[in-house]
Amino acid sequence: MTRHERDGHIIFQGDAVRVLRDEIPDNSIDLIFVDPPYNIGKNFNGRADKWVTDESYLNWCYSWIDLCLKKLKPSGSFYVMTSTQFIPYFDIYLREKVEILSRIVWSYDSSGVQAKNYFGSMYEPILFCVKNKNDYTFNSEEILVEAKTGAKRKLIDYRKNPPQPYNTQKVPGNVWEFARVRYRMSEYENHPTQKPIALLERIIKASSNPGDVVLDPFSGTFTTSYVAKKLGRKSIGIEIDEDFVKIGLRRVQQLQEINGEKLQREPKIYETNNTHQLTLFEPKP
Numbered sequence: 001m002t003r004h005e006r007d008g009h010i011i012f013q014g015d016a017v018r019v020l021r022d023e024i025p026d027n028s029i030d031l032i033f034v035d036p037p038y039n040i041g042k043n044f045n046g047r048a049d050k051w052v053t054d055e056s057y058l059n060w061c062y063s064w065i066d067l068c069l070k071k072l073k074p075s076g077s078f079y080v081m082t083s084t085q086f087i088p089y090f091d092i093y094l095r096e097k098v099e100i101l102s103r104i105v106w107s108y109d110s111s112g113v114q115a116k117n118y119f120g121s122m123y124e125p126i127l128f129c130v131k132n133k134n135d136y137t138f139n140s141e142e143i144l145v146e147a148k149t150g151a152k153r154k155l156i157d158y159r160k161n162p163p164q165p166y167n168t169q170k171v172p173g174n175v176w177e178f179a180r181v182r183y184r185m186s187e188y189e190n191h192p193t194q195k196p197i198a199l200l201e202r203i204i205k206a207s208s209n210p211g212d213v214v215l216d217p218f219s220g221t222f223t224t225s226y227v228a229k230k231l232g233r234k235s236i237g238i239e240i241d242e243d244f245v246k247i248g249l250r251r252v253q254q255l256q257e258i259n260g261e262k263l264q265r266e267p268k269i270y271e272t273n274n275t276h277q278l279t280l281f282e283p284k285p
């Protein structure tokens with residue numbers, strides 16, 4: 001296990017369960033966001049994302065869920081994701097321990113080929129939980145979105161006395177539309193399941209205040225810590241893979257090099273001036 005700290009932002013390279021158990025004080029974290037391996041066979045830099053049985057995956061998940069809840073302050077919030085097929089198990093497990101306030105669907109479109117013989121998966125579920133439904137942070141004013149129906153059509157709500165125009169802004173519902181991180185986006189890093197900055201902005205703005213501590217035990221490209229820093233929060237990120245930790249050191253702690261190795265973002269194919277540039281197919285006349 002290695003630990004890097006700079007300006008209130010801590011990065012651990014190590015196993016999430018061990019670091020949570022041994023390094024994080026109980027009742028110390030304001031907001032935890034967890035985007036773990038989904039047990040669907042992704043390749044995390046050579047580390048397989050597939051457990052021998054569903055039961056062994058779930059038992060592993062329950063071990064870090066319990067630890068996260070132990071580390072969360074009594075007024076803290078817990079957001080957790082996993083694949084559509086495993087989220088029902090998380091839901092049943094968590095509803096005995098915390099209040100599940102929202103079952104969020106992060107919905108996105110895809111230009112790529114999806115399933116042809118069934119309906120392709122175009123969303124990822126997120127559970128938003130709190131320990132105490134009478135004492136938790138929810139900054140609704142910070143996350144308002146445009147209220148499209150009513151206001152956009154300049155309708156008047158005649159059920160109100162006196163009648164009033166519809167609100168132009170509202171607190172988002174539980175279906176969130178954010179584009180997935182694509183190769184051409186400036187935030188893109190070399191990781192198979194990077195989460196969008198916009199998704200973490202909504203969560204961190206809503207469920208924490210400046211100066212609060214935000215923890216992500218499976219940090220990947222450290223999107224959570226990056227956004228936490230941008231919004232004036234403190235952060236703790238844990239990640240097992242050394243290459244992904246290097247992304248975090250560059251992205252969050254702005255390190256230029258470590259042990260003599262330069263920490264630069266890999267140039268995109270179209271940014272380099274070499275023969276590997278993408279060429280467009282031009283049909284012969």
Ligand SMILES: C[S@@+](CC[C@H](N)C(=O)[O-])C[C@H]1O[C@@H](n2cnc3c(N)ncnc32)[C@H](O)[C@@H]1O
Nearest residue numbers: 015016035044194195218219220221223239240
């Ligand atoms: C779904 S990805 C997280 C992506 C991240 N939210 C982002 O925006 O980039 C899960 C991450 O967990 C890491 N991981 C897998 N097993 C781990 C473990 N036991 N402890 C810590 N990290 C682990 C993987 O290397 C992978 O980067």
